[in-house]
Amino acid sequence: MEFKQELETGSFKMIGSTENSLKIKEVAEKCRLVKTDNGVKVEMAYTGPNASKYIQYVEKHREDLTKFLMNPDEADLYEWMDASHQTPTTLKKHEKEKLILYVNFDPETRIIMTGIADENVTMKLGAPLMEVNIDQLNRNEFKLRIYDMLLLADEIAVSMGNVDLRKMANIQIVKTYLTEIYDKYHENP
Template identity: 75%
Template sequence: MEFRQELETGLLKQIGNTETTLKIKDVASKCRLLKTDNGLKVELSYTGPNASKYLQYVEKHREELTNYLLHPDDADLYEWMETSHQTTITLKKHEKEKLILFVNFDPDTNIVQTGIADENVTMKLGAPLMNINISEMSRNEFKLAIYDMLLLADEIAIAMGNSELRKMANIEMVKTYLSEIYDKFNNNILAQ
């Protein structure tokens, strides 16, 4: 907890957010879309604790919530954008950049992390696309995680308008490389 002393009163005022921040998925689960004469309207049907925070979130993110409720399959994209502090406007700024998908594997922890990087393999845009422990997954769960990650990368590339990143999100090499990691290092695989 952080405090700042106010000049006028000398009182200590708490700064920073002490509560967990709301996520679009949590807020959307308490909302519904209503058809009105003017189009679609997001209605919050929540009256529990912190209802005012939910209402503020709805007011501030009405467009994202509408899109999220209309297209629930895009949930991963909206959650990634929220975690990465990106908007459709900030993503468009990366349209002409040469971006790649990178894979980082730590053999000591069996953690596979993927993300969007520049040519110097410096992670861009904040949050990773995937961060999983492969020793806790079956081969099928891992394949599904790769598929979901590539879908998310493709959705991000489309939102950016970045055709180079879009090509990378569809390449077979990424899937092959990640599968090799799974086969080589996962201790849970039974010998064939």
């Protein structure tokens, strides 16, 4: 469950429940695109548990669902936007910010995490781009995760119109640095 603290009273108010919050991917699995005279429309024939919540989600996010179903390769972007509570409108607000890609590796937990940060290396936008345990992936799987992460960063940069971040998503040094971490710290189980 999620709570927010109210400024006036200091008390906590429930704003959502993790059991009931739907993700675009799980709703899309219950939908399909249907061709009409006016183009395409999202149709849902789900009648199972919480069907009304799914219907409400479809009504509220019809445009995003249509884009998601038409471009399944952008699933990572939509999942990241869900996790970071971003929308195309909120992303646009970061268009002129000087943002960078950062990498954090913890040798004890073996977790490598990448994200979008400002120049002070303060994580922005709420959710990491990639978070993996390097010991659970072989080198090729790890390289694939890096490329997926860079594609996601590029899609985010395009969504916000941030030219500097887009340049960062294409730089060779990120790939090199991540690969060096993998080669130096990866332990075969």
